Structure formats: C-alpha cells, structure tokens
Amino acid sequence: MSDSSPAIEVRELAKTYAGVTAVNKVSFTVGQGEIIGFLGPNGAGKSTTMRILTGFLPATSGSVEICGHSVAADPAAIKRLIGYMPENNPLPEDMRVGEYLHYRGRLKEISRKKLGPRIDEVLELCDLKRVRHRIIGKLSKGYRQRVGIADAVLAEPPVIIMDEPTIGLDPHQILIVRDLIASLRGRMTVIISSHILPEIEMTCDRVLIINQGRVVAAGTPAALRKEFLGANRYDLEVAGDPAELGALLTSLDPDVAVEEAAEPDADGFRKIVFTAPSGDIREALWSALAKDSRFRVRGLGRSRHTLEDVFLAATRRSWDATDAPASRPANVA
Numbered sequence: 001m002s003d004s005s006p007a008i009e010v011r012e013l014a015k016t017y018a019g020v021t022a023v024n025k026v027s028f029t030v031g032q033g034e035i036i037g038f039l040g041p042n043g044a045g046k047s048t049t050m051r052i053l054t055g056f057l058p059a060t061s062g063s064v065e066i067c068g069h070s071v072a073a074d075p076a077a078i079k080r081l082i083g084y085m086p087e088n089n090p091l092p093e094d095m096r097v098g099e100y101l102h103y104r105g106r107l108k109e110i111s112r113k114k115l116g117p118r119i120d121e122v123l124e125l126c127d128l129k130r131v132r133h134r135i136i137g138k139l140s141k142g143y144r145q146r147v148g149i150a151d152a153v154l155a156e157p158p159v160i161i162m163d164e165p166t167i168g169l170d171p172h173q174i175l176i177v178r179d180l181i182a183s184l185r186g187r188m189t190v191i192i193s194s195h196i197l198p199e200i201e202m203t204c205d206r207v208l209i210i211n212q213g214r215v216v217a218a219g220t221p222a223a224l225r226k227e228f229l230g231a232n233r234y235d236l237e238v239a240g241d242p243a244e245l246g247a248l249l250t251s252l253d254p255d256v257a258v259e260e261a262a263e264p265d266a267d268g269f270r271k272i273v274f275t276a277p278s279g280d281i282r283e284a285l286w287s288a289l290a291k292d293s294r295f296r297v298r299g300l301g302r303s304r305h306t307l308e309d310v311f312l313a314a315t316r317r318s319w320d321a322t323d324a325p326a327s328r329p330a331n332v333a
C-alpha cells in the first residue's frame, strides 16, 4: 500500500438477494481525498454497495479493496479504515451525545488519553457543543444526523461512507451538513449517497449515477453534463417576431432547437430557452440582435443543465440499452 494507491478499488461487484440482483457487476475506483456521490433512485443498489464496502454484508462476487486491504479477507482492518454512517443513522435514544461518542470511541479503540480531546474536536467540527449533555432521543433530526457524522469521523479513519446523510433534513440543516462534509475535503476520502441531485452536485468532486444495480454514468458534474447533454443552452429575453428570430438563430447555428418559449409580457418581451450544438454563439447573437431593428434584447445568458437532466438522460440511456420498455418503471418516460 503506497500513498498513491487508490483509497477504494471495486471490481465487478455483485450482490444477489434470494434471486434479486441488487448490485450488478459494479466497478469503480476512488482516489485518496476524493468526495464521491452515489446518485440513484430508491432501490438502485446504493445502500447494498455501501454495506459491502464497509464489510457489513458479504458480496455474491467481485472484490473490494480499501487502502489496499481486501474487505473479504481482512474485515478487522476495514472496520478501522472506514467511518460508516448507515442508512437511517440508528442511534441509542437514551444516551447523551457526549456519552455516546465516548462509548463509540472506546469501541473504536481510541486510547482514553486521546479520546477526551478528540471528542471535543469532533463536537466543535460538527457544531454539537451545545447539545453535548442532551439525550439523543430528544434532539432534532439535524442534530441527530450530525451526531452520526461525528461518530463516523471520530477515529479519524481515512475513508468515510455515509448513506443518505441529508435525508429528512430541512434546507437549512442540509446546508449545515453539506458544509460539514465539504470541510472533510482533502483530509478524508468520502462517499455519500443521495437520491437528491443538487446536494450531490454541490458537494462532490465526482458522481456515480447508479440505476438498477449498475453504474450508468460517472464523472464530474460538468463532464456528465457534457457527455449526456452536449449542446450549449441559452436563455434569451427578446421582443420581435418569433419566426424572424428563428431564422436569425438558424443562420448562426443550423441545429438550434428551441426548448421553451414563454408568452410575451406587456412590453412584448418573451423568454426563450434554446440549445445550439456548435460553439458558444452568444457574442455573434448579441451583435446580430443589436444591429437588427426588428428585435429588442433585454438579456442573453448561458443556462446550465441541471444534474437532474443528466440523471434522467443517463438512466434513460441505460434502460434503452438493457431492457424492453415494458420493464421500465411506470414513472419514467
């Protein structure tokens, strides 16, 4: 194991529960210090993959190495290398926060001498100082999630795996947890799962989109956008005849496609969203519109595709590649 070896190496991982394939030959590598997001709908196989990575569930086939240690062959080492916050973050209701972290620290074999100062540090990091003496069962969901994260990072393991760390939180609590995860950047390798797109996009260096037990796309949010959506997308606010505008756009890029065109407002301006697959046409469009008395312009900008667009395109492509349409879930077009 050298410093440059990957933190996590997963090869052809598969898991079948009584005939149901939950994870289907998943392979990926996570570099040291990376923050990775598992993104996928419910039932995609995210939790199953995480349970196998942490050694809580045996794989049906395939292999996992954490910092060079095989999960199957060396489960005791794996427990020391990974801080894990399982799905639903189970916590003992009747313990106090400080007590619980002390108990967990002893289980993780942190020496008594180091444990006190480390608990202080973790309470500070997770903004839990105020609730140190409170009973866990009486805490809000946001505090409970942070207690789960505090436990995961307590022994300073090189790898942190958190299953849906922001599920059930309100937007303010999500922000706090997101900042907390971001503060681990560079210090630890982190995998978090979510079925909510923006939080993954903002926190993660790289995203694995998982669907029906397979990795259907992987990359930075920007690279995924490019791979699945390609074209540049623009927002234009303009007054003028739509057909004449269409002709002008087509003269700049013959493959322009209008996605949305709103009704004109009282001043005759309408918002139009369109894509143009060739390079950035903003400058050419702006000067063409400015010179042309048939049009008036209020705004022109590039609009970003959301990760949700990428997610839908990636899952759709995987269904197209693997399944007859009849076996698709009814809620996916």
Ligand SMILES: Nc1ncnc2c1ncn2[C@@H]1O[C@H](COP(=O)(O)OP(=O)(O)O)[C@@H](O)[C@H]1O
Pocket: 017, 018, 020, 021, 022, 040, 041, 042, 043, 044, 045, 046, 047, 048, 049
């Ligand atoms: N203990 C289990 N026994 C049988 N099937 C399971 C079990 N756990 C999960 N599954 C099935 O495996 C698939 C993947 O589930 P899971 O890993 O929990 O997905 P996710 O976390 O992405 O929602 C689902 O079809 C689920 O019903």
Ligand SMILES: [Mg+2]
Pocket: 043, 046, 047, 048, 087, 163
């Ligand atoms: Mg899950």
